[in-house]
Amino acid sequence: xxxxxxxxxxxxxxxxxxxxxxxxxxxxxxxxxxxxxxxxxxxxxxxxxxxxxxxxxxxxxxxxxxxxxxxxxxxxxxxxxxxxxxxxxxxxxxxx
Numbered sequence: 329x330x331x332x333x334x335x336x337x338x339x340x341x342x343x344x345x346x347x348x349x350x351x352x353x354x355x356x357x358x359x360x361x362x363x364x365x366x367x368x369x370x371x372x373x374x375x376x377x378x379x380x381x382x383x384x385x386x387x388x389x390x391x392x393x394x395x396x397x398x399x400x401x402x403x404x405x406x407x408x409x410x411x412x413x414x415x416x417x418x419x420x421x422x423x424x
Contacts, residue, residue: 332362335424342374342405347381354388364389367424369400379408386418399423 336353338346354364366382368374374382382398389396399421401409409415 330363332360333365334361334363335365335367337367337370339370340372342368342371342378342381344375344377344381347378347385350381350385351388354385354392357389357392357394361394363395363397365424366396366398367400368398368402368405369423371402371405374405374408379412382418383414395419397421 334353334357336350338350340346350366357364364385386396397419400423401420406415406420409418409420
C-alpha cells in the first residue's frame with residue numbers, strides 16, 4: 329500500500345468506542361499522509377454514535393487537507409448513508 333495512505337480497519341460494531349479510536353488515529357496523523365482509507369469489511373453494524381464519529385472524522389481530515397475514503401460497507405451501513413444523504417458527502421468505494 330502507498331506510504332501516503334493510512335488504512336484503518338475497524339471490526340465488529342462501529343460505535344462510540346470505535347469512533348473515538350478512529351478520531352485518536354486521525355489526530356496522530358503525520359503530514360505525509362494524504363489519504364485515509366477506512367475498510368469496513370469486518371464491521372457488522374454501525375450505530376448513531378459511530379456515524380457521528382465518522383462525520384467528525386470527515387470534518388477533521390478536511391481541515392488537514394487529507395482525503396477520506398470508506399470501502400467495503402455492508403447493506404445496513406449503505407442504507408444509513410443513503411437515508412441521511414451522506415452518500416454524496418463521503419467517498420465510498422465497493423472495496424479496496
